[in-house]
Amino acid sequence: MAMTPESKVKKVVTQQLKDIGAYYFYPMSGGFGRSGVPDIIGCYRGKFFGIECKAGSNKPTPLQLKNLEQIALTGGIALLVNEENMKQVGELLTT
Numbered sequence: 872m873a874m875t876p877e878s879k880v881k882k883v884v885t886q887q888l889k890d891i892g893a894y895y896f897y898p899m900s901g902g903f904g905r906s907g908v909p910d911i912i913g914c915y916r917g918k919f920f921g922i923e924c925k926a927g928s929n930k931p932t933p934l935q936l937k938n939l940e941q942i943a944l945t946g947g948i949a950l951l952v953n954e955e956n957m958k959q960v961g962e963l964l965t966t
Contacts, residue, residue, distance in 0.1 A: 875926070876926030876927050876954070877924055877925065877926040877929065879926070880924045880925070880926050880952060880953060880954060880957045881910060881911070881924050883957045883958060883960075884911060884922060884924060884952055884957055884960050885911070887958075887960045887961035888911070888913065888915075888960070888961070888964075890961060891915060891961050891964060891965060892915075893913050893914065893915035893920075893964065894913050894914045894915070895911050895912065895913030895914075895920075896911070896912055896913065897910065897911060897912075898912050906934055907932065907934030907935045907937060907938045908921070908938055909921035909922050909923040909935070909938060909939060909942070909949070910922060910923055910924045911924070915964050915965075916964075916965075918947065918948055918964070919942070919946075919947040919948070920942075920947060920948040920949070920950065920964060921938065921939060921942045921947060921948070921949050921950070922950045922952055922960065923935050923938075923939060923949075923950070923951050923952065924952050924953070924957075925951065925952070925953045926953060926954060927954075931951060939951060948963070948964065950963060
């Protein structure tokens with residue numbers, strides 16, 4: 872089964888999270904989950920982070936942007952990641 876462009880971005884991101892020893896998970900969406908939550912939620916060195924992964928021309932929804940903004944406003948790290956910056960996630964979390 873071929874990987875979607877977005878799943879390729881997620882794979883590159885999660886490999887970096889593993890490499891730096893970050894705690895992370897993929898929250899459930901829909902049903903009992905909360906809408907607009909970033910694709911990957913985690914913590915590294917006491918810092919909460921949310922990472923929204925996109926690929927190609929896909930853009931985040933207004934609700935996804937609102938969630939990232941709320942994370943940033945409360946002192947967390949909010950990242951919007953695509954093919955252009957997907958290899959910099961480990962670097963962004965460790966600086």
